[in-house]
Amino acid sequence: MHDIKWIRENPESFDAAIARRGVEPQSARLIELDEARRAHVAKLQDAQERRNAASKEIGKAKGTGDETRAQELIDEVAKLKSFVQEGEEEERKLATALNEALSTIPNLPLDDIPDGVDEADNVELHVVGEKPPFAFEPKEHFELGEGLGGMDFETAAKLAGSRFVMLKGQVARLERALGQFMIDLHTGEHGYTEVSPPLLVRDEILYGTGQLPKFAEDQFRTTDDRWLIPTAEVPLTNIVNGEILDEGALPMRVTALTYCFRSEAGSAGRDVRGMLRQHQFQKCELVSITRPEESLDELERMRESAEAVLKKLGLHYRVVTLCAGDMGFGARKTYDLEVWLPGQGAYREISSCSVCGDFQARRMNGRYRPAGEKGVRFVHTLNGSGVAVGRALIAVLENYQNEDGSVTVPEALKPYMGGLERIG
Structure with missing residues (x-):
């Protein structure tokens, strides 16, 4: 607002x-x-x-x-x-x-945001690691998953329709391992507090973070007029809805590993095969609530926290600063982390970290009282993926694949996989 x-x-x-x-x-x-x-x-x-x-x-x-x-x-x-x-x-x-x-008017971009219309105008910030070499033609994740008997799109479609997947066996365990690894990393090393929020929210909660009224068609609504969350950003940020916080409570850093639900309206024909664009997926979300003067530094900290996930998984990726025309509705500045997928031969977004200024706080009436002052000020809000679990699964399968169709388990995930070295 x-x-x-x-x-x-x-x-x-x-x-x-x-x-x-x-x-x-x-x-x-x-x-x-x-x-x-x-x-x-x-x-x-x-x-x-x-x-x-x-x-x-x-x-x-x-x-x-x-x-x-x-x-x-x-x-x-x-x-x-x-x-x-x-x-x-x-x-x-x-x-x-x-x-x-x-x-219905989007947030104002910061002055240092590059001009542009779409992703072609985004500016590369830095690249980490190198593209892994393969002595064979790397497969895409759905070929690997189906070959391992761990991805079943047909049964999922029978149960729920298109853009769903049923994971099985060690592939399902690998997805669970990724989520647990991320939430442990952010709570154990990055200072975030874990939250298990409701997955259903009311109208005013989606309004608070900017999904309503403009993007109603992108959401799933229940028969009792609640909404399935499109991201845990929604309930986590709304923790401060209508609240006046003490300055000493800031910065507030929370994280959640949840299922997310999106209708993918307008995405017909895009990423039809595989798990890249699903109606239901898991994501580890990061949310920070800060004083205004701290929010830009917090954005860099959040980006580094998300990057740490990819570094520990040994994945090659790049970070780009989104141009003004490619940013989300509520953002003032956004970094996208794009992981390399050798099966596709392309970088794909796996995390997006944004600072929203007081845009969401005005919608939620989320404020804090500076120490020694009678008046109150709006907080600043930030959100980021730390990271998208399904896309991390895709990246691990494609980057750690072997010529025989098996997949080596990354070192960081072995403790969560019972010491398993390889999925085959």
Whole structure:
């Protein structure tokens, strides 16, 4: 959510910033909506003041025996009362119209974000490791998984339709090992507190992190008007929904290993084969709540935490800074970690770490009280994948494959695999 006061004071800067996100100028429309609301509020205040004054005059008129004047004032007060009651409903409508307009506009990119339209304009930050050499033609993950008897897409489709998979045997155990390894790493070495959140949330919770109202079609909704979470970012960030935190509680760092659910609306024909784009998948999520002056440093810390997963797994990857046109709705700056998949011969996103500033906090009304101050300020929120478990499974299968179709277990995962050296 944007600050209408800031927009009123900086309309040209606001329009220039959202233009970098591919959005046409909005400041004039927003200010017009705010002017209508402010003008109506002023009328209500005037009416309320006159009502209070007239109420006092009634007693004076009766005290002097002027019943005619007293009745005139009683009638005036009744009309003013009716006007105020009806006007309060109109004020709510005007405020709702302004908030709805503000809620569909993406966050403003930071000044150092590269300009661009899509992923082709993203800027490489650094590369870690080297592409593994193969003396044979590497297979894709679904070929390996099916060959090992560990991936069953047909049965999953029979049970649930397309974009689902049933994992079996040691491949299923490998997925579980990856998730446990990630959550242990982030809680044991990176200072995150593990949370096991609800997987179903209410409308206002999805609104708080920006999935509603603009991206309703990307979500799964239940018959009792709750939503399956598209990422644990949703419940984790909303821990501060409506809260006023003590400054000493910041930064707050939480992590969760959960299933996530996405309708993948608009992705027809993309990544049809295999596990890359599923309706249901596991992800280890990282969320930080910070003071404003700490959030950019926290983004670098979060990125390093996500990178640590890939480094310990011995995977080759690169980090890119997303251009303004490729960032998510709520982000001000985003790093994507893209892991190398030799079966595809391509880099694919496995983690995305973003700083949102106070954009989500305004929607959630999440605040903190600085030490020694009476007032409160909005917190800053950050979120990142630490990392996507299904895509990590894909990366391990493809990078650790052997010519006979078996897969070597990475050293970091052996303790979670009962010491198993190879899946074959």
